[in-house]
Amino acid sequence: MEKLGKWVEQSKNIVLFTGAGVSAESGIPTYRGRDGYWEKYDPDKYANIDYFFKDPSYYWNFFKEVRYPVLENAKPNIAHKSIAKLEKMGRIKSVITQNIDGLHREAGSENILELHGNTRMFSCIGCKAEFAMAEINDLLGQSLPPRCSHCGGTIRPQVVFFGETLDPDILKRARQDSFQSDLFIAAGSSLVVQPAASLPLIAKQNSAKLAIINIDPTPLDSMADIVLNISVSRVFSKIITGSDHLAH
Numbered sequence: 001m002e003k004l005g006k007w008v009e010q011s012k013n014i015v016l017f018t019g020a021g022v023s024a025e026s027g028i029p030t031y032r033g034r035d036g037y038w039e040k041y042d043p044d045k046y047a048n049i050d051y052f053f054k055d056p057s058y059y060w061n062f063f064k065e066v067r068y069p070v071l072e073n074a075k076p077n078i079a080h081k082s083i084a085k086l087e088k089m090g091r092i093k094s095v096i097t098q099n100i101d102g103l104h105r106e107a108g109s110e111n112i113l114e115l116h117g118n119t120r121m122f123s124c125i126g127c128k129a130e131f132a133m134a135e136i137n138d139l140l141g142q143s144l145p146p147r148c149s150h151c152g153g154t155i156r157p158q159v160v161f162f163g164e165t166l167d168p169d170i171l172k173r174a175r176q177d178s179f180q181s182d183l184f185i186a187a188g189s190s191l192v193v194q195p196a197a198s199l200p201l202i203a204k205q206n207s208a209k210l211a212i213i214n215i216d217p218t219p220l221d222s223m224a225d226i227v228l229n230i231s232v233s234r235v236f237s238k239i240i241t242g243s244d245h246l247a248h
């Protein structure tokens with residue numbers, strides 16, 4: 001952790017690449033890793049675009065019962081806040097996240113590339129009208145699946161489902177920032193979901209240092225300059241405050 005702390009101090013173009021593990025300590029379950037499951041609903045269904053078109057009510061039941069209550073209560077943790085603080089200190093080039101929970105923005109990060117979209121925003125597939133969480137909650141009270149209040153069309157979350165491609169502009173910027181980074185920190189990602197998991201390799205190609213923070217091993221550990229099998233909150237509280245306490 002001390003070595004990583006020194007690298008953070010010396011770097012000016014850090015890319016923070018974050019996955020579900022960063023939000024786990026905000027109470028949002030991960031897909032993989034210990035305790036990583038959404039018990040009742042199958043991610044192969046609620047996170048799959050073909051299934052969404054086949055039966056949107058499966059996604060919306062999952063959203064109403066599981067995701068909405070979790071999101072409503074989730075608050076940024078010390079890792080999100082520390083990353084935002086590092087950005088204000090001018091050390092961070094961008095936060096590239098696989099997370100869809102919006103907690104980096106809530107913590108104060110500004111230069112964020114949300115590779116997989118944001119599950120707090122929604123749009124009508126027909127007329128493209130946009131809806132925020134509170135409006136969706138109202139519409140869900142009226143019908144399930146919710147219907148667009150303008151045209152009656154199907155509403156979807158602004159996330160990238162499995163089976164869809166990433167926004168090409170966001171992916172291009174993520175690749176550029178990774179290539180230009182001097183330190184690439186992959187935190188709380190299983191590093192198996194592509195193309196996101198290729199970003200650390202792009203950074204390494206251009207001689208960035210690669211640090212991986214994950215309580216479990218990842219397939220890219222052998223390529224990393226530092227691997228910390230420690231919770232992200234503990235690492236960031238140490239790096240930012242210098243105190244090695246377990247923060248939640």
Ligand code: NAD
Nearest residue numbers: 019020021030031032033099100101188189190215231232
């Ligand atoms: P993942 O669920 O595949 O992996 C999470 C990783 O974090 C695991 O390797 C786990 O061991 C590790 N981890 C768990 N708690 C940790 C902690 N406190 N400190 C350090 N590491 C910890 O997540 P992924 O790699 O981000 O990919 C999953 C996909 O699921 C992404 O596409 C993402 O969009 C989506 N997802 C998002 C959220 C969210 O927005 N919070 C939650 C679940 C899944």
